[in-house]
Amino acid sequence: MISKEKLNILISEEDMKKRIGEVAAQINRDYAGKNLLVVGILKGAILFYADLVRLLDMDVQFDFMTISSYGNATDSTGEVKIRKDLDTSIVGRDVLIVEDIVDTGLTLKNLKEVLSTRKPASLKICTMLDKPSRRRVEIRPDYCCFEIPDRFVIGCGLDYAQWGRQFKDIWYVRPEFIDTL
Ligand code: IMP
Numbered sequence: 001m002i003s004k005e006k007l008n009i010l011i012s013e014e015d016m017k018k019r020i021g022e023v024a025a026q027i028n029r030d031y032a033g034k035n036l037l038v039v040g041i042l043k044g045a046i047l048f049y050a051d052l053v054r055l056l057d058m059d060v061q062f063d064f065m066t067i068s069s070y071g072n073a074t075d076s077t078g079e080v081k082i083r084k085d086l087d088t089s090i091v092g093r094d095v096l097i098v099e100d101i102v103d104t105g106l107t108l109k110n111l112k113e114v115l116s117t118r119k120p121a122s123l124k125i126c127t128m129l130d131k132p133s134r135r136r137v138e139i140r141p142d143y144c145c146f147e148i149p150d151r152f153v154i155g156c157g158l159d160y161a162q163w164g165r166q167f168k169d170i171w172y173v174r175p176e177f178i179d180t181l
Pocket of ligand 1: 099104105107151
């Protein structure tokens with residue numbers, strides 16, 4: 001379990017909601033008149049995905065993938081594996097990947113490479129959060145709600161050892177507690 005005594009709020013629910021509205025407006029402009037396959041990365045992106053897709057105006061279809069990432073630690077293993085693949089063919093489709101956070105970038109770089117070989121018409125990335133200072137490989141999200149400093153964050157779908165995903169705000173682990181979670 002995770003105690004909020006060890007956490008502070010980084011981004012409030014209200015600020016996140018407002019920013020998701022702005023990003024959705026940008027996506028609506030860019031894909032006006034098209035139809036979009038929105039690919040959510042489970043499990044972390046699920047709440048952001050649900051908030052975002054409800055604000056999209058164009059015709060949208062849903063699909064989801066599960067990619068392995070951290071396990072229970074707060075640092076990347078560098079290992080990236082597809083555990084659940086798409087149900088849909090993406091040949092000739094406009095595809096938008098919706099992710100919770102870009103950290104080292106390993107997950108999305110690998111995923112983008114895999115999906116590009118399947119010949120989509122276009123392939124873009126929308127992330128709720130970005131930690132650019134942690135990047136190990138070159139990758140830039142096309143849409144991003146907030147860039148954040150190098151902090152381990154929880155809430156709005158993001159977890160620590162599967163806990164805290166349902167928190168309404170984005171919280172960070174206070175540095176003095178990072179080793180005691
Ligand atoms: P990357 O491959 O290092 O970019 O890591 C991406 C994945 O790591 C995300 O989809 C998250 O599941 C996880 N992750 C990275 N940073 C955090 C964090 O601060 N809190 C919770 N999960 C994180």
